[in-house]
Amino acid sequence: MSRHLRFIARTVMVQDGNVDAAYKTLNRVLTQDGIIDTVKRKRYFEKPCRERQRKNFENCKRIYHMEMARKIAFISRTNREDPWLGC
Amino acid sequence: MINFRCILFNSVSAVCRQLVPALSATGTLSRCGSRGLPLHRTLFSSAARLQEAEATAGKDFSYFPPLPGQDSALRWGGKKFEELPIVQIKATYNNTHIQLSDSAGQSLVRTSCGTEGFKNIKKSTPIAAQTAGISAAGKATAKGVTFVRVVVKGLGPGRLSAIKGLTMGGLEVVSITDNTPVPHNGCRPRKARRM
Numbered sequence: 001m002s003r004h005l006r007f008i009a010r011t012v013m014v015q016d017g018n019v020d021a022a023y024k025t026l027n028r029v030l031t032q033d034g035i036i037d038t039v040k041r042k043r044y045f046e047k048p049c050r051e052r053q054r055k056n057f058e059n060c061k062r063i064y065h066m067e068m069a070r071k072i073a074f075i076s077r078t079n080r081e082d083p084w085l086g087c
Numbered sequence: 088m089i090n091f092r093c094i095l096f097n098s099v100s101a102v103c104r105q106l107v108p109a110l111s112a113t114g115t116l117s118r119c120g121s122r123g124l125p126l127h128r129t130l131f132s133s134a135a136r137l138q139e140a141e142a143t144a145g146k147d148f149s150y151f152p153p154l155p156g157q158d159s160a161l162r163w164g165g166k167k168f169e170e171l172p173i174v175q176i177k178a179t180y181n182n183t184h185i186q187l188s189d190s191a192g193q194s195l196v197r198t199s200c201g202t203e204g205f206k207n208i209k210k211s212t213p214i215a216a217q218t219a220g221i222s223a224a225g226k227a228t229a230k231g232v233t234f235v236r237v238v239v240k241g242l243g244p245g246r247l248s249a250i251k252g253l254t255m256g257g258l259e260v261v262s263i264t265d266n267t268p269v270p271h272n273g274c275r276p277r278k279a280r281r282m
């Protein structure tokens with residue numbers, strides 16, 4: 001019936017009866033793997049033109065965020081050795 | 088701005104000057120509480136507490152389940168992981184179904200929000216899922232089930248509260264698996280809603 005072995009993928013063990021923490025871990029793993037996103041998106045059909053627009057938008061957003069993070073990391077390098085020492 | 092930084096620096100240096108002689112002189116760590124009362128704790132007891140924490144944390148707990156091929160020493164109620172009964176929770180957007188079956192696949196308990204007396208929109212609430220979980224756990228303990236593995240399917244409102252209901256009803260959850268069906272572009276879903 002199922003083509004994959006069960007209880008291997010997408011499984012989280014519960015430590016000391018802490019079900020909430022285990023569910024949070026599972027949720028985090030699923031979000032990082034993009035499964036929650038995919039399931040929400042596939043609930044209704046997404047037309048190919050809308051899909052291309054969304055992919056383009058996500059690409060642009062990713063580039064913007066990476067560049068902004070680089071800029072912030074560059075600007076916040078305050079404690080470093082004096083680059084103009086000896087001048 | 089500059090005055091604030093000066094004050095902070097002075098206070099931090101004052102605290103450091105307080106701590107350093109205390110450490111070096113007597114070997115005890117004295118920490119001043121917020122009301123100014125000194126709390127004396129010996130270095131030895133804090134070190135012992137740290138060791139305890141490390142020992143319990145490094146107790147070979149892994150988030151991965153024991154695979155059928157491996158020989159792991161973990162047992163729950165004398166049963167191996169593969170022999171524990173399975174609770175399948177199907178959390179749709181309108182309802183939540185809970186079915187308990189043993190490891191072979193024989194169904195033991197079946198409850199849902201509808202069987203608990205909820206109707207229509209009240210079935211698609213987390214409270215209804217919790218009630219269903221509690222009743223399922225009650226019926227399961229009557230049949231002698233204690234430890235259970237949970238398989239969740241679907242992203243509905245009752246996804247977490249059904250598991251909560253199971254624990255509230257007295258069952259011990261050992262692991263949580265997510266079996267939400269993800270098509271690799273199979274059947275075409277219904278058209279997008281325009282609201």
